[in-house]
Amino acid sequence: MNTSAGQNADSAEKNATNQNETAADATMISLVNGSDSPEDAERIHWESGRRLWRTVEKNADTITAVGHECVKSVVPLDLLRYLYLPRHPHDRYFDTETRTLSYIRSRSFLPVKSLPPGQRKRILVTGGAGFVGSHLVDRLMLMGQEVIVIDNYFTGRKSNIAHWIGHPNFELIRHDVVDPFLIEVDQIYHLACPASPPHYQHNPIKTVKTSVMGTINMLGLAKRVKARFLLASTSGMYPKYPILHYPIPHLSTQIYGDPEVHPQSETYWGNVNPIGPRACYDEGKRVAETLTYAYRHQDHVNVRVARIFNTYGPRMNENDGRVVSNFIMQALRGEELTIYGDGSQTRSFQYIHDLVDGLILLMNNDCDLPVNLGNPDEYTIRSLAELVRDEVNPDSNITTLKAPVDDPKRRKPDIARAEDKLGWKPTWPVRQGIQETVHYFRRQMEAGLV
């Protein structure tokens, strides 16, 4: 009797455990894939992709697709959103109680274009696991290209591109561009470098090495395999301060005025404080441009240079430190929004899909001059704080903190060259891009991932 009772208890416990496990599995699968069984998840994953490709027409009134027909980069927006705004992360489940992460690998991938062998290119993206890189990778993959990513994961994250791991057109390699790398490719998008001020100032020597040695290595590779090379340069090279006193970083926290030229066009040479805290990045990129044109003139490497202005969007690190992600995370957490300085400094914010459009157009265009890619819609930092506050949490307070050393006072791109040579201009209004980015961070928070 006792034995039987014991057996019953055992088997009841086992059943309960099994049931719990089954329930947990089902919950997990549905959490991960938004469906009830692995088969369903596979089918939905695949079918939703197929369905989304049929909505590829561009609509004049609302943004339903991104990209440009001339370079075959048009993809339905919802297909991209499926990758960065899944109902739940595709491959992860975070249990808040046990603080454990489960990885569930889907075996199917979203449908990518099937290109004839002559049209399919092998494309290397350095820094492809980062914020900008991962969106570029998504687009190139959906376009049907063969993509190789190298990243050292200093600021990049494997989770940004996990949804392509295992795809026959995709390869991911942990590698630091400071060391040489050899591979047969047709195009190189050289994006590898931390881009947020707190990150690139964390280890300035490494930042300079990444810009200088990384660019030499990638240009050497481009020369050797005759690949076309695109450098992700920066608007940070433009600041010009009328220098009243030569600023010594640890003695002076003064900002000496505004840039001399506004908006900044490619013909403006800029003037960076070579010993300030931002120099490791800004001067690093300036040398990277010098190297790029030296390889072009001396070794006939086919080069492109994009001068990228402030860019934001889903997959920014929540602790990135740049203004858009800071304000959104602060508002979502019910914290004060921190304006550095009095908030009158300006920036022009471009949404990530616009930048990816510009990068692909530039890579496939004949223009080998530097090209500004940015949104000329200029905002004061205070008005950006108010916009984010109103979108996320109208009860949030805004506070002011000390301005960082050498913080540029005004920044706005002149995009005449991009419009003229590439037929490119940004299409995402800031409010819409902010809403999409808020959506992303909110999902990340709900999933317990930030």
Ligand SMILES: O=c1ccn([C@@H]2O[C@H](COP(=O)(O)OP(=O)(O)O[C@H]3OC[C@@H](O)[C@H](O)[C@H]3O)[C@@H](O)[C@H]2O)c(=O)[nH]1
């Ligand atoms: O929480 C914050 C963060 C930033 N800021 C301010 O917002 C402005 C923008 O700051 P960000 O850090 O986002 O970006 P910055 O314009 O300073 O640097 C940028 O410039 C060139 C690009 O190539 C780089 O990717 C990016 O670092 C600055 O005036 C900064 O002081 C705040 O007021 N509060």
